[in-house]
Amino acid sequence: MKNVPLDSVDHVDRAVLPIGTDYPPGHLLDWHEHRRAQFLYGATGVMVVDTDEGTWTVPPERAVLIPAATRHRVRMLGVSTRSLYIEPDAVPWWPATCTVVDVPPLLRELLSAAVGFEAHYSLSGWEGHIAALLLHEIAARTPLPFHVAIPATAELAALCREYLAAPDVGVTNATWAARTAMSERSFTRRFRSEIGDSPAVWRARARLLAAVPLLRTASVSEVAGHLGYASPAAFTAAFTRAFGMPPSRFAARSAGGGPGPGHRL
Known part of the structure; x- marks a missing residue:
């Protein structure tokens, strides 16, 4: 899905909803929160994510894991995102606070493929396998120290x-x-x-x-x-x-x- 508001598909019965979004330079997503956990990857540009507890700077080709129901805002500096919105019960290992992580080539390719899915993608075909592999790859990511409290x-x-x-x-x-x-x-x-x-x-x-x-x-x-x-x-x-x-x-x-x-x- 490309440039689709999360609210329009949040009800869909899929543990992983991939959405790609293009933002104008300097765009600010003001304070908000999601029911789902979010894997926010910047295919281009730099993102600065604020919560009440800290600030995370996300360099190019890195991502930030945002816990479910976390109030946050994001400043987009030349960013095209590939986001995964994930049901909390599908990721019991998700970090309790925002975490910047590396994004290796395999994960980048999986994200690029996933944002082409329809909301009601098939769970039994290759799309379902990619969604499952995405969760496996995210769980193996290495935290990076791009933050201050x-x-x-x-x-x-x-x-x-x-x-x-x-x-x-x-x-x-x-x-x-x-x-x-x-x-x-x-x-x-x-x-x-x-x-x-x-x-x-x-x-x-x-x-x-x-x-x-x-x-x-x-x-x-x-x-x-x-x-x-x-x-x-x-x-x-x-x-x-x-x-x-x-x-x-x-x-x-x-x-x-x-x-x-x-x-x-």
Whole structure:
């Protein structure tokens, strides 16, 4: 099925409903939730998924597993999706929180085939076998660490979401403490109690997550400078430590390449 609203087929008696959807650049799917669990794969572009508990950045050709009845929103950056909407009782192993995963070639091909199914696809033919194999392949996926937690307290959550939208290397613990009318020590202790990391560690990881969508249109050198790193090498080392792969895997151009006409970060 292509570009079909889930609500129009959610009642269909199939454990797996595959739907492919094309989104305009920068499209925001505002806060919503699904009765079914969702396997959300971006065949192109980058997705940023928010829940009340955290933010997950989904690089190109990766996917995010979204638990059933999870309130979330998704920012689509040049994305064409291949989604599977899955009855919760068909996936008792589904993670309790959103999880970014790898998508190997076999799974990509299965997803591409599945979005061509009709809603009432045959369960006994090859379509039914593909649906079953899709669940087997998803269960074997490897989690990837492309996320940061969001504090439960509204004022701390607002600071974090604001920073994710526009990371600023000049922001310090003292800056955030002043915004919340707390001493720096008290603020840091409170933040750590909710997240498990210090505010400085959280901001460093948030800047690295922000690099993923920037790398769609900029070189490693440009993104490193924009995010306040002393050199592309320092940025590459930090990114690789955090995510297990270098930023060059996602870069539009090699480091050192100049910006193209009209380029903006």
